[in-house]
Amino acid sequence: MDGIHDLGGRQGFGRVRYTQDAKPFHEAWEVRANSLYALAVRLGIFNMDEYRHAIERMDPRHYLAASYYERSLTGLATLCVEKGVVTREELERRAGGAFPLSAPSAPGRGNLPTRERFGPGDRVRVREDYVPGHVRMPAYIRGKTGVVVGESPAYPFPDAHAHGVEAQDEPTYDVRFRSEDLWPGSADPALVHVGVFQSYLERAG
């Protein structure tokens, strides 16, 4: 989905609030929230792709206003309700107030039937797919051409794995793009490498 989470290249954001000793956690509940979602994955309640997608499905206003670990908690709670672990009413009863959850999911999809193997140096183009469900193709590479520099082991295909759709595992290719091709006339010159699933790619002419 072309959701609010897909931030790469969005303009209007400001200076990074950087400090050298920045902490991963600031509050005890953040550590708990982080460990709770990890625990739910270990318990087999959901997988990482379902988890990421549940966060992406948050109301955009809530997504932008929430901290990282509030988003994490919202994804966790949404999936626990959707999977029947607990009802929303019960969660709200225990929390003593409203418990905002993410919006329902759109359908997922399987692998591209005509996947190609690529090798280092191959020129590839990212297919112009518009996907209603989960997808790990950042919008800034859609339709763009780059060069393969590496291949990963096969992973579960996120577009299927986040939706309980049967699919084959497939590799990702590390594809090197030029920032000037991604945002012509409007980027600092650099090489941008993205791990792109095989199903998102076609050979470039």
Place this chain on the structure above:
Amino acid sequence: MNKPEHDRVVFRTASIERRVDAMQSVLEERGTQVAKDLETLQHAAQEEWIPRNGARVVAKAWTDPAFRKRLLANGRSAIAELGLPMPKHHRHLVVLENTPNVQNVICCTQCSCTAFTLIGLPPDWYKDFDYRARVVRESRTVLKEMGLDLPPGVEIRVWDTTADTRYMVLPEQPPHTIGWPEERLAGIVTRDSLIGVARL
């Protein structure tokens, strides 16, 4: 007259602590082991998955050319030699070698994925929208704002963590530390140099 509590509560969002408490109590009902596992995970997140792990890898790579070669060829199996773990779903570790003319930088534009067992859980700025949105498009500007003013001849390579492959930067060894023992070298490797927003 005030409304009774049970009429009012559903309209006001519960505090984040209360929501975490609620979620925790639900999961803890799934077995006696759960509370213990939760403790273990919280301990690991704060005490075991720390940048010191990545620093050890870097120090070893600086002092052992054969290890460096194995690390660049297959990160996951090389770090296993040092007894360092990665979660099962991180099936691939790509180590990115900086040179005098190349600076590698890691990000995750869609969430905030990192090689957390090596680099630690990500710092707040890595998770912020400003870093996620801008570093892929305005890398040189963003790095400069963060204190890393790279000479014009240095090529920047940004790596967006869009799959479960994980990345770690192998910073250059400062010349004055050549010959230092591994343990002392590990002490100078910062988290931010493993992410690539700082040089040593």
